[in-house]
Amino acid sequence: MDKVQRQYEDYPYPDRDPAEETRRLIVGSPSFPVELDHHLFGGKRDWAAGTSILVAGGGTGDGLVQLAQILTRAGVPHEITYLDLSAKAREVAEARVAARGLKGIRFHTDSLLNANHHGTFDYIDCCGVLHHLPDPQAGFDALAASLAPGGGIGLMVYAPHGRAGVYPLQDALNAVTDGLSPKDAIAAARQILERVPDGHPFKRNPHLVDHMASDAGFLDLLLHGRDRPYTVTELHAALDRAGLACVAMVPPAQYDPSPYLPDGLAPDLGPVATMQLAENLRGTIKVHIAYATWPDRAGEANARPRDLSIVPHLKGVAGPALAKAIAAKGQVRVTLASEAVRMQIPKKAAPLVATVDGRTPLSAIAARARLDPVGFGALWSEVDRALSGWGILHYSRLPV
Numbered sequence: 001m002d003k004v005q006r007q008y009e010d011y012p013y014p015d016r017d018p019a020e021e022t023r024r025l026i027v028g029s030p031s032f033p034v035e036l037d038h039h040l041f042g043g044k045r046d047w048a049a050g051t052s053i054l055v056a057g058g059g060t061g062d063g064l065v066q067l068a069q070i071l072t073r074a075g076v077p078h079e080i081t082y083l084d085l086s087a088k089a090r091e092v093a094e095a096r097v098a099a100r101g102l103k104g105i106r107f108h109t110d111s112l113l114n115a116n117h118h119g120t121f122d123y124i125d126c127c128g129v130l131h132h133l134p135d136p137q138a139g140f141d142a143l144a145a146s147l148a149p150g151g152g153i154g155l156m157v158y159a160p161h162g163r164a165g166v167y168p169l170q171d172a173l174n175a176v177t178d179g180l181s182p183k184d185a186i187a188a189a190r191q192i193l194e195r196v197p198d199g200h201p202f203k204r205n206p207h208l209v210d211h212m213a214s215d216a217g218f219l220d221l222l223l224h225g226r227d228r229p230y231t232v233t234e235l236h237a238a239l240d241r242a243g244l245a246c247v248a249m250v251p252p253a254q255y256d257p258s259p260y261l262p263d264g265l266a267p268d269l270g271p272v273a274t275m276q277l278a279e280n281l282r283g284t285i286k287v288h289i290a291y292a293t294w295p296d297r298a299g300e301a302n303a304r305p306r307d308l309s310i311v312p313h314l315k316g317v318a319g320p321a322l323a324k325a326i327a328a329k330g331q332v333r334v335t336l337a338s339e340a341v342r343m344q345i346p347k348k349a350a351p352l353v354a355t356v357d358g359r360t361p362l363s364a365i366a367a368r369a370r371l372d373p374v375g376f377g378a379l380w381s382e383v384d385r386a387l388s389g390w391g392i393l394h395y396s397r398l399p400v
Helices: 003-010 018-022 033-041 062-073 087-100 112-118 136-145 166-177 182-195 215-222 232-241 271-282 295-300 319-329 347-354 362-368 373-389
Strands: 051-056 078-084 105-109 121-127 147-158 245-250 287-293 312-314 331-336 339-344 393-395
Touching: 003 087, 003 182, 018 087, 033 062, 033 147, 033 245, 033 287, 033 393, 051 062, 051 112, 062 078, 062 087, 062 121, 078 087, 078 112, 087 105, 112 136, 121 136, 136 147, 136 232, 166 182, 166 215, 182 215, 232 245, 232 271, 232 287, 245 295, 287 295, 319 331, 319 347, 339 373, 347 373, 362 373, 373 393
Parallel strands: 051 078, 051 121, 078 105, 121 147
Antiparallel strands: 147 287, 245 287, 312 393, 331 339
């Protein structure tokens, strides 16, 4: 058995207990349905028509459960195909699905490289898998081969700078523990890590915590058998070689270097080089989350607030609570991606934000505020600029 496959048989990742499904739903990027609609379908996807989804390398089921549960609650017809090489991880995912009574899911113990054997799909989720393949480009190509003409992909790959210190330790710990069982390797590696100097880049990196959560997290972070990070430039190149176009990096504001540049200094580097500049300056990005589609569909992606028929949704905060903060100070301060972010929003926009409920289109919000389209557009653009850039505001007609 391949070392990586054995790792996930012995320690399915992430470590999940199906009994906890009665208490919480884990949500995140990619593949939060409202978010993927926003970035891939301009916030206008016809969910009533149903959807076919591939979860490629589904692990213990976080992406799978998120998609299936939210679509089920919204009454959206769906067929989801789950693929993963680990039979043990699949068992955990199946148990989580069973605990929620979710339907419309087909489970297969198989490689994502065989994805096109299972059909073509409107949406493909691939989170934290491609960077562990012997030939990652073959994985990008396999996803493209399984994508329907009108579809899109949400993916996550590791990034280098925010994982400073990981790769020297991986090389060292794998060399020392070669030939040991995963259990014995973890025990030995934990002892070694205690003796590593406090000045080691890994120990000085406050953004790395997975090794503290569980043995599965320790193994995945520091003893992985195959793990290569991608810069934002390398990720775009891999998608391009697969014939795909990246339409969004999430959250978009994370890839804007302007907060770090002196006033008046705005080098014309091109879109990808500008994002690479931001990655290099920020230095804390641990993962890249991206949405991609076919090049001829790229213009349809990313919702735009000038279309007042679209429906705004807030993620992680209720409209009235957010509006209260805006009305009090004209700004919102949150911690996102390990970074404290202060967003300026005009106080007079607070009543607009208070009415955002995931069901009311912008046109109705404007009518309630008794604003003409021009006045509303100017004020709402301030809300959109601040909140959508950090993934707090999305647009979708999904009835959630």
